[in-house]
Amino acid sequence: MKEEKRLNRFTRLFGHFKTITKHRHLVIRHCAKAGILWQGLFHDLSKYSLAEFVPGVKYYTGKRSPNEGERENYGFSYAWMHHKGRNKHHYEYWNDYNLETHRNEPVEMPYRYLAEMFCDRVAASKVYNGKKYTNASPMEYFLQRTPHRSIHPNTKKELEKLLQMLVEQGEESTFRYIKNNVKSTRRERDK
Secondary structure, three states, X not given: OHHHHHOOHHHHHHHHHHHHHHXXXXXXXXXXXXXXXXXXXXXXXXXXXXXXXXXXXXXXXXOOOHHHHHHHHHOXXXXXXXXXXXXXXXXXXXXXXXXXXXXXXXXXXXXXXXXXXXXXXXXXXXXXXXXXXXXXXXXXXXXXXXXXXXXXXXXXXHHHHHHHHHHHHOHHHHHHHHHHHHHXXXXXXXX
C-alpha cells in the first residue's frame, strides 16, 4: 500500500492507462496469430470502464496487478469481480450451478476463449516481466497458482499443453497449432 501512495495521481493515471493499453495491443497481436483477431479487438475493453479503471488507477504501482492492492484493502477486488463476469477468456467466468451436485462448478471453456486466455497470459507475462520475460514465464505463473484454481480439468489440461508447447517449441509453432485448432472447432460447431 505504501508504493501506491508514493506515486502521484498523474503518474498512476497514465501509468495504468499505458499498462492496460500495451497489454491489450499485445493480446490483439497474439489473437491475430491464433486466428481469433475479432476477439482480440474486443479483448479487455471492460478495463476502460469506470468500475475497473478507477480502482486500477487508485492501486497502480507498475509492478503488479492493481487488483492485488484492492484485495489487500477490502479482502477482495471489486474491479476483478466486474472484470471476470464480463470476459469469457477467464476460466472464472465459466463456473455455473450444477443441478445434480447443487454446487457451483467449473464448466469446460469453448476452445476459442481458451485460445484468448492463452494469448492473454502470454501478453500479461511480457508486460509484467519486461526484459526478464522468457517463453517459460507464463507457465511458471500458471503453476504458482494451480492449487488454488477452480478450473475444469479439460480446460486446465489444454492450457497446460499450450503453455508447455510455448516453452518447448516457441510462439510461432504454438500459435500455428492454436490457429489450426480454432479452425477445426469452428467446423465442428458449424456442423
